Amino acid sequence: MSTGIAAPQFTGVDFYQLDTLLSEEERAVRDTVRAWVDDNLIPIIGDAYVEGKFPKDLIPGLAELGVLGANLPEQYGCAGLGNVAYGLIMQELERGDSGIRSFASVQGALVMYPIYAFGSEEQRKHWLPRLAAGQDIGCFGLTEPDYGSNPGGMITTAKETKDGWVLNGTKMWITNGSQATVAVVWAKTGAIDDQKSIRGFIVPTSTKGFTGKDQKGKLSLRASDTSELHLEDVHLPKDAILPKSGGLKSPLMCLTQARYGISWGALGAAMACYDEAVRYAKTRVMFGKPIGATQIQQVRLAEMLTEITKAQLLVLQLGRMKDAGTMTPQHVSLAKRNNVNIACDIAREARRLLGANGILAEYHSMRHMANLESVYTYEGTHDMHSLILGQEITGLAAF
Amino acid sequence: MKIAVCLKRVPDTTTKIVIGADGKTIDEAGIKFVPNPYDEYAVEAALGLKEKAGTGETTVVSLGGDSAQETIRTALAMGIDRGLHLKGDGSADGLEVAKVIAAELKTGGFDLILFGKMAVDDYNHQVGVMVGELLEVPCISAVSALAIEGGVVTAEREIEGGVEVVTCRLPAVITTDKGLNTPRLPSLKGIMAAKKKPLDVRPVAPGAGTLAVAGLSLPPDRQPGRIVGEGPDAAVALVQLLRNEAKVI
Numbered sequence: 001m002s003t004g005i006a007a008p009q010f011t012g013v014d015f016y017q018l019d020t021l022l023s024e025e026e027r028a029v030r031d032t033v034r035a036w037v038d039d040n041l042i043p044i045i046g047d048a049y050v051e052g053k054f055p056k057d058l059i060p061g062l063a064e065l066g067v068l069g070a071n072l073p074e075q076y077g078c079a080g081l082g083n084v085a086y087g088l089i090m091q092e093l094e095r096g097d098s099g100i101r102s103f104a105s106v107q108g109a110l111v112m113y114p115i116y117a118f119g120s121e122e123q124r125k126h127w128l129p130r131l132a133a134g135q136d137i138g139c140f141g142l143t144e145p146d147y148g149s150n151p152g153g154m155i156t157t158a159k160e161t162k163d164g165w166v167l168n169g170t171k172m173w174i175t176n177g178s179q180a181t182v183a184v185v186w187a188k189t190g191a192i193d194d195q196k197s198i199r200g201f202i203v204p205t206s207t208k209g210f211t212g213k214d215q216k217g218k219l220s221l222r223a224s225d226t227s228e229l230h231l232e233d234v235h236l237p238k239d240a241i242l243p244k245s246g247g248l249k250s251p252l253m254c255l256t257q258a259r260y261g262i263s264w265g266a267l268g269a270a271m272a273c274y275d276e277a278v279r280y281a282k283t284r285v286m287f288g289k290p291i292g293a294t295q296i297q298q299v300r301l302a303e304m305l306t307e308i309t310k311a312q313l314l315v316l317q318l319g320r321m322k323d324a325g326t327m328t329p330q331h332v333s334l335a336k337r338n339n340v341n342i343a344c345d346i347a348r349e350a351r352r353l354l355g356a357n358g359i360l361a362e363y364h365s366m367r368h369m370a371n372l373e374s375v376y377t378y379e380g381t382h383d384m385h386s387l388i389l390g391q392e393i394t395g396l397a398a399f
Numbered sequence: 400m401k402i403a404v405c406l407k408r409v410p411d412t413t414t415k416i417v418i419g420a421d422g423k424t425i426d427e428a429g430i431k432f433v434p435n436p437y438d439e440y441a442v443e444a445a446l447g448l449k450e451k452a453g454t455g456e457t458t459v460v461s462l463g464g465d466s467a468q469e470t471i472r473t474a475l476a477m478g479i480d481r482g483l484h485l486k487g488d489g490s491a492d493g494l495e496v497a498k499v500i501a502a503e504l505k506t507g508g509f510d511l512i513l514f515g516k517m518a519v520d521d522y523n524h525q526v527g528v529m530v531g532e533l534l535e536v537p538c539i540s541a542v543s544a545l546a547i548e549g550g551v552v553t554a555e556r557e558i559e560g561g562v563e564v565v566t567c568r569l570p571a572v573i574t575t576d577k578g579l580n581t582p583r584l585p586s587l588k589g590i591m592a593a594k595k596k597p598l599d600v601r602p603v604a605p606g607a608g609t610l611a612v613a614g615l616s617l618p619p620d621r622q623p624g625r626i627v628g629e630g631p632d633a634a635v636a637l638v639q640l641l642r643n644e645a646k647v648i
Contacts, residue, residue, distance in 0.1 A: 028472070
């Protein structure tokens with residue numbers, strides 16, 4: 001939607017005319033979220049980041065826009081969008097801030113998706129509309145202090161009782177954890193080394209024995225809540241289990257959804273930094289001419305545009321494959337690994353182009369640069385995705 | 400209340416305009432087209448009026464080629480109930496466009512027809528008020544505040560040095576100004592719902608009329624400014640330049 005009389009706004013990056021490969025609806029979805037981010041997120045994000053506060057006042061707006069679980073079916077109160085449209089939403093949210101996109105990724109891909117994919121019809125009908133509307137906030141409890149890249153080694157347990165289940169364990173690095181009203185927690189129901197016994201549980205965070213506590217001292221994703229979850233004899237009814245969940249495969253399927261969105265999101269952050277760098281290069285004058293007229297800065301900008309264009313084509317095809325049902329987790333690994341890596345480089349180079357101004361929070365690049373270090377590490381570290389691809393290529397596991 | 404809103408597809412105001420080879424039109428290659436921002440205030444007004452009344456029907460109308468349907472769908476995504484695409488080429492003569500719109504809307508039984516006060520491409524400020532005249536209904540233009548109660552319209556217009564309050568009875572035509580409201584963003588569900596809403600297409604052919612564009616050119620490049628001095632002495636230097644060079648005093 002245009003707000004044509006207002007100040008110049010982000011107009012995207014589209015050197016290879018990829019807009020012509022998008023449907024009218026996909027462009028409308030992207031443009032709407034883009035305008036929403038400009039109106040609601042950009043004005044407050046610098047301060048929110050410096051203060052280390054997740055801007056939770058934005059949640060009702062995000063929910064009303066329909067971005068939570070946007071690619072899940074309309075019958076559950078979701079927008080029912082295709083996967084490219086979903087990707088474009090993530091791109092535009094992260095063009096604003098990775099922390100805000102993380103919120104949407106967790107709510108949609110890591111909480112709503114598992115309930116949709118592994119839950120009973122009652123669970124879907126109860127939770128999905130509430131999560132889509134932002135009435136409930138969810139978090140995904142998989143990672144533990146000693147089990148990150150190796151989630152299968154988790155030691156959180158779920159023991160069956162006569163009335164239901166009792167869960168014990170600790171989860172760490174959990175986005176939304178401290179403000180969540182519901183947690184999807186993964187725990188072993190069998191022997192501690194039996195990965196196949198991993199099941200998913202819907203845990204209302206008000207349940208006795210459950211605490212979510214923010215981790216302090218973060219230098220990245222500061223406008224996001226990252227928490228520890230402690231489960232001490234948390235008693236759950238029988239129907240708390242996600243009936244169709246089973247084995248490590250279940251949480252990994254959720255991660256594939258989230259990683260898909262992150263591939264697009266990282267591209268958004270890269271675009272934001274590139275856009276800022278271009279505007280600055282054209283107006284910042286030194287030695288009597290704009291710095292954009294110097295060879296060194298032009299090489300920087302040419303590199304950025306090249307990597308952004310490649311990354312765009314990558315995720316567009318990935319989205320079409322996802323819509324067609326032919327996307328594999330390895331396809332997603334390639335895109336997540338590439339797009340986050342180039343985004344990290346672009347953010348850093350943009351920060352350098354901005355000179356001294358580049359260290360201020362009123363400019364965006366350094367905030368993106370710091371955030372992207374988390375995005376490089378989470379949802380499968382860069383190195384883990386290298387090994388996933390290595391195994392796919394050679395058939396040999398190097399884990 | 401049955402409300403119609405007329406919406407025009409225009410180039411985004413941040414577009415860098417390139418004059419076409421014929422010297423009379425703009426080169427449309429690579430231009431981003433958007434709904435006319437002043438018409439968006441009209442769309443929002445229609446949605447607000449329907450929401451306040453709790454009942455009614457809103458229709459968005461746009462004249463143009465196939466691309467006008469995309470513009471119509473943005474209004475449907477905002478919440479307008481149905482669309483009417485008047486399919487045909489526009490005309491440089493606003494009166495011809497107004498004649499076509501008036502003819503198509505005459506039999507629609509509309510209580511209120513809303514337009515943006517002007518389009519940001521031609522700045523003509525014409526079509527809305529001309530349609531009001533052709534339909535022989537009261538028209539209030541450049542409205543920055545609007546209330547409708549019991550069939551009576553009370554509108555405010557910003558004028559030099561104050562605010563003018565104008566009233567009339569429905570049916571009426573209103574053209575909207577900046578400040579009337581803040582147009583809502585469509586929701587993503589709204590975007591998905593838009594393609595399912597009814598969209599009528601009627602072929603139209605505005606005449607060439609009595610106006611033709613003789614030529615189109617870009618304004619001359621802005622000259623760089625000149626610093627005439629510093630501190631209080633600058634005032635003396637400025638006055639001298641205004642007198643002797645610019646010859647305005």
